[in-house]
Amino acid sequence: MATQTGAPPVSNLGPSPADLIDFDELLSEEELATRSRVRSFVDEQIRPNIAQWFEDAHFPTELVPEMGKMGLLGMHLKGYGCAGRSAVEYGLAGAELEAGDSGLRTFVSVQGSLAMSAIHKHGSEEQKQEWLPRMAAGEAIGFFGLTEPTAGSDPASMKTFARRDGNDWVLNGSKRWIGLASLASVGVVWAQTDDGIRGFVVPTDTPGFKATPIAPKMSMRASVQCDVELTDVRLPGSAMLPNVRGLKGPFSCLNEARYGILWGAMGAARDSFEDALAYAGERIQFGRPIAGFQLTQKKLVDMALEINKGFLLALHTGRMKDAGTLKIHHISVGKLNNVREAIEICREARTILGGNGITPEHPAMRHAANLESVRTYEGTDEVHTLILGQQLTGLPAYR
Incomplete structure (x- = not known):
């Protein structure tokens, strides 16, 4: 098994050898403690394995519940089982996770900053209660469906469309480079409607939903990105995020x-x-x-x-x-x-x-x-x- 050697892990309490300006003097004891806790997790759980995970194109889903217990999922959000930490603490945690690997920090970002954040910012109380506690605990993985095969930097040109059918919504379209979609229980999908761009909470067991991992890749190999196909995906009216319209x-x-x-x-x-x-x-x-x-x-x-x-x-x-x-x-x-x-x-x-x-x-x-x-x-x-x-x-x- 390939393992990462070279520099020993930095002391959990000490500064980085790169620190020429006494950076830690700018951080509070609480911020230093958060960094130390996440650094220990990376040293123990990620560093010994990441070379092999990258080689095997393996995302370690077994770490997701542990990340939930550590409060890393939706870390900066308040309520609904989220840790409610500061932006600086969230950033410090992200730096430590990406020192392990970008794929692991990206998971925390897709889960918390994208999928959970969309529901937290724009969702109904029912949507928040249903999904956020489970996602914060790592019991449910989420995805964020915005980018399309022909709409990357220009999301206004997205072709995915949601039409009304009685009290339901019916979604058709494609998304690409969607992190974690094949592992997820739920996602937030953005679509054109007759009333502008709207977001929808989409359980992945809904008929017509399909997520296919993109492979092979030469980057982000310890992570999962997918093509998503939405074919007559029927959702109740309550699936729409009610509190935002447009990009x-x-x-x-x-x-x-x-x-x-x-x-x-x-x-x-x-x-x-x-x-x-x-x-x-x-x-x-x-x-x-x-x-x-x-x-x-x-x-x-x-x-x-x-x-x-x-x-x-x-x-x-x-x-x-x-x-x-x-x-x-x-x-x-x-x-x-x-x-x-x-x-x-x-x-x-x-x-x-x-x-x-x-x-x-x-x-x-x-x-x-x-x-x-x-x-x-x-x-x-x-x-x-x-x-x-x-x-x-x-x-x-x-x-």
């Missing part, structure tokens, strides 16, 4: 997920850096550790600087989110910058590892491959660039 519904959930990515990407970058740093101290060439060479030290310094800046940006964004002052373009700054920098850090870490860096014993190449997916979902680099371009100029350039 502001799914976008409000996407912004929750995008926020988590700010932190997660830096977790993957930090993990790659720490492994490369440890390796550089042990790898002897020309009679001494390669960590003693100027070019290697420059690589390590450059990576550490970007990790420190990325975590500061994530923390500032989280503090604004907790204070209620966060704006949409703030999230785009973090998502665009931190994912882009994280990919470069992982690639640079691989160069320090040399040929050994392409083996599963080291995480950098796996993280880099995963981050190519993270770079694309929840808004591509191009979309976030245009959001920021409009913020700077006042001129939309989407069309």
Whole structure:
């Protein structure tokens, strides 16, 4: 069995070797405790197995109930069995999970920031009571059905349609790249109607629902993404999310997920850096550790600087989110910058590892491959660039 070796796990109580600015001084005791608890879970449950899970394209459903017990599912939501933690704590947890693997952090995001968040924000009291406690406990997995084969960055062009038939709704259409759909008990599906775009709570045992995992993949292999087909899926009138109409519904959930990515990407970058740093101290060439060479030290310094800046940006964004002052373009700054920098850090870490860096014993190449997916979902680099371009100029350039 392939296992990840290289850098030993960071002490649960200590800072990362990448920390050049005493970052932990900016965190409360409660925030540090949350980070430590999730880091321990990753060290014990994910690190020893992730190389094999990635190789086998296996998502460890056996960990879902444990994540529920830890309060990681719908972590930032209040009530209905959810933990009600702060945005900063949710971010710190996301960074630790993605230091294990993007696929595991993505599960928590799809479950909590997308599916549960949609029901929590826009659902009826009956929908909340039926699904949120079970999803928070990890007893039910959820999915979020927005993207389609021909509607990715332009969700307004979606073709999935829900028509009224008496008191029922009948859904027809296709969705693509839908995380966890083949494992889920329920999903939130967005569809065109005669009254605009609406969301629907869809139990996956409804006749006409079909989810097919997309395979093979070269990224996010320890996760599941699916094609979804909806063929005359009949739902009661009560299945519609009653409290939102239009794209502001799914976008409000996407912004929750995008926020988590700010932190997660830096977790993957930090993990790659720490492994490369440890390796550089042990790898002897020309009679001494390669960590003693100027070019290697420059690589390590450059990576550490970007990790420190990325975590500061994530923390500032989280503090604004907790204070209620966060704006949409703030999230785009973090998502665009931190994912882009994280990919470069992982690639640079691989160069320090040399040929050994392409083996599963080291995480950098796996993280880099995963981050190519993270770079694309929840808004591509191009979309976030245009959001920021409009913020700077006042001129939309989407069309």
